[in-house]
Amino acid sequence: MEKEIREFVIYLHDVKKTSENTELSYKRDLQKLQSFLKEQGIEEPGRITETSLNSYILFLEKNQFAPATVSRHIAAVKAFFHFMVKKGMVSEDVSENLKAPRIEKKMPEILTMGEVVRLLEQPGRNTPKEIRDRAMLELLYATGIRVSELISLQITDLNLRLGYIICRDSSKERAIPFGNQAKEALLLYLKEARDILIKGTQTETLFVNCSGKPMSRQGFWKLIKYYAAKAGIEADITPHTLRHSFAAHLVEKGADLHSVQEMMGHSDISSTQVYANIGGSRIRSVYQQAHPRK
Incomplete structure (x- = not known):
């Protein structure tokens, strides 16, 4: 099976253009x-049967793998068998009837608007690193992009005059606007910090680390943890928390779900619907606390 797995991964890379x-x-x-x-x-x-695959799923469940992890394994197995049938490696798709476990959608962790303001105010303007950090945090909250998209941005993806960025994945691209606060932070970064950080190297990457190389996910994770602690935010936030907060705050302020879906890059509206549910939960909580005849 090793050979088939290797060929499948090559197929994903060359044909499906999937990420690493x-x-x-x-x-x-x-x-x-x-x-x-x-x-x-x-x-x-060719010796794998539907029964042996079901035994594997049962093995994962008995070993306490989370439903989301089991679902991911099933998706991998289904994609693999679809590939093998297509290439004539097996005669039938025995994964066809595998059923993913039901996953209860957890409400994403979000910050209050006050907490976001405190977080964004933490980086100073005294060093190139602080100026970069402020620009990154402001842009992340202004656009709701994924951290992987933030650290992959190129200079050419940024249109400061019209105030938008271009985000690309393997199949499409989307333009996302940003406001004046993010624009000012970006202008300052480009004017006073980026040239110092890149140390004379030639790179099109927008945000670089202190060695002049592209920022890593781990580097940004440490950065956001540091500023959250400095801001006195007790919630265990991750880089994704600002993305969730961006969407939840837009919906709370009246943005329509389809516009938020487009900005977030969600392929399915149900992924965006969760932010409306957060708003509903917050409204119920306020009602219960404040209404005189609750």
């Missing part, structure tokens, strides 16, 4: 399946 993270995730999940099947004496894809 997706490819590593699929490869890791399928190698786990391979190890399980090997222990059952199954090493050839």
Whole structure:
């Protein structure tokens, strides 16, 4: 099965144009399946049956894997078998009837508007690093983009005159506007900090670390944790918290879900609907606390 997995990952990269993270995730999940099947004496894809796949899913569930993780494994297995059938490696798709477990959608952690203001005010304007940090936080909250999109931005993706950025993934791109606060922070970064940070190297990456190289996810995670603690925010926030807060605050202020969906890059409106539910929960909480005849 090792050869088939290798060819599948190459297919994802060359044909589907998936990200490196997706490819590593699929490869890791399928190698786990391979190890399980090997222990059952199954090493050839043609010998895998629907029963053996169901046994694997049961094994994951018995070992306390979260429903979301089990669903991800099932998605990997289904994609793998679809590929093998298409390439004539197996005669039938025995993964067809696999059912993903029901996943209860957790409400995402969001900050209050006051907490966001405190967080964004933490980076100073005294050093290139602080100026960069402020620009990154302001842009993240102004646009709701993913951290992976933030650290991948190129200079050419930024239109300061019209106030928008271009975000791209493997299949599409979207233009997202930003306001004056983010614009001012970006102007200051480009004018006073970026040239110092890149240390004379030639790079089109918008945000770089103190060595002049592209910022990593881990580097930004540490950055946001540092400023959250400095702002006295007790919630265990992650870089994704500002993305959730951006969407929830827009919906709370009356933005329509389809516009928020487009800005967030959600393929399904149900992913955006959760932010409306947050608003409803907050309204109920305020009502219960304040209404004289509750």
